[in-house]
Amino acid sequence: MSASHSNPRPIRILMAKPGLDGHDRGVKVVAHALRDAGMEVVYSGLHQSVEKIVATAMQEAVDVIGLSIMSGAHLPICQKLLGLMREKGMEDVAVVVGGVIPNRDIEPLKAMGVDGVFPGGTGFEQFIEGTRQAVARKRGA
Amino acid sequence: MGVAKYIKNHKDAIEDVELASGIHVKPFYGPEDLERVGFDYQQDLGDPGEFPFTRSLHPQGYRSRAWTTRQYSGFGTPAETNQRWKLLIANGQTGLNVAFDLPTQMGYDSDDEMAFGEVGRVGMAVDTLADFEVAFEGIDLTSIGSGLTINAVACIMLAMYEALARRRGIDPAKISATPQNDILKEIIGRGAWIFPVRPAVDLTCDVIEYATAQGKLPRCNPVSVCGYHIRESGATPAQEIGFAFAIAFAYIDNVVARGYRPEQVAGRFSFNFNIFGNLWEQVAKFRAARKLWAKLLRRRYDIQEKKILFLRGLFGGGGFGLTKAQPLNNIVRGAYYGLAAALGGAQTTALCSYDEAYTIPTEQSALISLRTCNILMEEIGLRDTVDPLAGSYFVETLTKEMEEKILQEMERVETWGGIVAAVESGQVQRLVARQAYEWERELQEGTRVKVGVNKYVEQGEEADVELHEYDMATADKQIASLKEVRAARSDREVKQRLLELEKAARAGQNVMPALVECCGAYCSVGEMAGVLRQVHGEMEEPSIF
Numbered sequence: 001m002s003a004s005h006s007n008p009r010p011i012r013i014l015m016a017k018p019g020l021d022g023h024d025r026g027v028k029v030v031a032h033a034l035r036d037a038g039m040e041v042v043y044s045g046l047h048q049s050v051e052k053i054v055a056t057a058m059q060e061a062v063d064v065i066g067l068s069i070m071s072g073a074h075l076p077i078c079q080k081l082l083g084l085m086r087e088k089g090m091e092d093v094a095v096v097v098g099g100v101i102p103n104r105d106i107e108p109l110k111a112m113g114v115d116g117v118f119p120g121g122t123g124f125e126q127f128i129e130g131t132r133q134a135v136a137r138k139r140g141a
Numbered sequence: 142m143g144v145a146k147y148i149k150n151h152k153d154a155i156e157d158v159e160l161a162s163g164i165h166v167k168p169f170y171g172p173e174d175l176e177r178v179g180f181d182y183q184q185d186l187g188d189p190g191e192f193p194f195t196r197s198l199h200p201q202g203y204r205s206r207a208w209t210t211r212q213y214s215g216f217g218t219p220a221e222t223n224q225r226w227k228l229l230i231a232n233g234q235t236g237l238n239v240a241f242d243l244p245t246q247m248g249y250d251s252d253d254e255m256a257f258g259e260v261g262r263v264g265m266a267v268d269t270l271a272d273f274e275v276a277f278e279g280i281d282l283t284s285i286g287s288g289l290t291i292n293a294v295a296c297i298m299l300a301m302y303e304a305l306a307r308r309r310g311i312d313p314a315k316i317s318a319t320p321q322n323d324i325l326k327e328i329i330g331r332g333a334w335i336f337p338v339r340p341a342v343d344l345t346c347d348v349i350e351y352a353t354a355q356g357k358l359p360r361c362n363p364v365s366v367c368g369y370h371i372r373e374s375g376a377t378p379a380q381e382i383g384f385a386f387a388i389a390f391a392y393i394d395n396v397v398a399r400g401y402r403p404e405q406v407a408g409r410f411s412f413n414f415n416i417f418g419n420l421w422e423q424v425a426k427f428r429a430a431r432k433l434w435a436k437l438l439r440r441r442y443d444i445q446e447k448k449i450l451f452l453r454g455l456f457g458g459g460g461f462g463l464t465k466a467q468p469l470n471n472i473v474r475g476a477y478y479g480l481a482a483a484l485g486g487a488q489t490t491a492l493c494s495y496d497e498a499y500t501i502p503t504e505q506s507a508l509i510s511l512r513t514c515n516i517l518m519e520e521i522g523l524r525d526t527v528d529p530l531a532g533s534y535f536v537e538t539l540t541k542e543m544e545e546k547i548l549q550e551m552e553r554v555e556t557w558g559g560i561v562a563a564v565e566s567g568q569v570q571r572l573v574a575r576q577a578y579e580w581e582r583e584l585q586e587g588t589r590v591k592v593g594v595n596k597y598v599e600q601g602e603e604a605d606v607e608l609h610e611y612d613m614a615t616a617d618k619q620i621a622s623l624k625e626v627r628a629a630r631s632d633r634e635v636k637q638r639l640l641e642l643e644k645a646a647r648a649g650q651n652v653m654p655a656l657v658e659c660c661g662a663y664c665s666v667g668e669m670a671g672v673l674r675q676v677h678g679e680m681e682e683p684s685i686f
Contacts, residue, residue: 019243019258019259020243020244020246020247020249020255020256020259020333021243021332022327022331022332022333022334023331023332024332024374025373025374025375025574025577028574028577028578028685029574029577029578029581031685031686032574032575032578032686033578033581033582035686041686043684043685043686045681045682046332046334046682047247047255047332049255071243071258071259071262072262072611073258073259076258100499100606101606102605102606102607103605104605119606120465120606121465121466121594123585124581124582124585
């Protein structure tokens, strides 16, 4: 075991539900899985504006923001969030998105700067690992 | 998802079956099982139509009347919804089940910035009485019943429905509406909540007091208690019923404490229960629920009148049981869920459509759901005889065990200080969320089978979702008509009516009369909800872990 790689600081993630949609079974299941995987999970609660999510992420000093979006509005929401994060100088915070997301939107989301896209049905291992990698890329950068 | 836990040996023989509610199923059942659980025909079943109504509310069951089916509909602007409704009525539908968009459900006007991108998306946008006038144009409010699928601001929508009747010169005593109006389940499992728990419960109970206890809207069912969404959030079937009953009693107690007899309050309660999962567990659940509701109403409130003891409601949906993968399999699932509802004696049903796991249903898929119900009722013999599974050693044992489990779940709620306190502290939400997580983990580990998801997966198949086309012009049209209404109404009257609403809310009076006046003056949903937000504040969500 090499000393430089042991015990990295645990990943802190803000799990957030933007907009008015109240279907939160998915976001809560993911929050539990990430916590069991050793991450520190902050949950935003429902009905959050993008501004509020960014403010909470700053206040909680998280490494990554995880959005759960079922409404179909993932493209404009992510655009707005990433823009606001750039304004606030939060380039070191990763963004991952899950929910009801058609395959054709995955590439546009990544092109926009989203670090991981996990549509409904993604296995725990995949999004845990995907989130770790997204944070590692930011930390490495 | 998967229906039960199966422990198997190396030869794929089943060694143990554990149902979602925690009941273990034996390989076979006999008379000694009925003896073990203390089964007694008169006490536990009674003839159909007789207390405790385990077998049926009516002596002849489906022989005298098949179940009724209702489809959930409403989209875009009130004018578009009106066209769809007229078509449904022309096709023989006798009731409407109204879907509202999220801004309306959350008490925001269509031009509020919180409404951006959501106007008319998942249901009809309603800002003022003018929208109801358009939506219900040409529809007879005395012969067509309307289900209003809204909770946090159910009081505003029912007041608007009454205001519409008054405007048309119809006696409010003749209109029939069922607002969902179950805020506790909304907080536990559906998310469209606004106010803190206690004032929110008071608003729900204002509707019950006004419509039923005071008899102002005697043909309206003031609440539909939805175990349905609690189950969708991760509750077991026993919890679905137990928590729903705890919620119903909390509402009854709240109104009784205002000075009414329980008989004046409980008679028009209705319920909405889910149907996915193990067939036997669902059938036992419905039979046990019908029986327990009657027994508990009698025990708690000494109610004797038969009709007040009826558990009325819709057993249907099944959304969580459907899969995005291999979606046509959902047609088959729907048929078996419908069978469970029929064997459980559902009076009203509606099945989720096969494409509902990934989009808003098309007309064709909704029609398949309706025809599935028709086939069950009219082709295969489910109307032949009442409660055909009665007397089965297995089904009667399971029904008794399910009754016991439901009571245990109700006791658990009591140890939390009652359902209102348990929702306020987040205990119910945390329990169902943890169960949802465990369920998902078992699914991913393969200990619960879901066909097409974790077994019999088709290689190379990549299930994709389709998003319901959303027309941004809908919002523009809706906002333009809201602006017209605002320009045409009397500002003085609006101000006055909102002030009276605020006074009533601050004084802890029933807000329904003030809301009816507000609606009549074309106050908007956002203005009325805004007054209530000012008075009560908004709920802070409890921790999820």
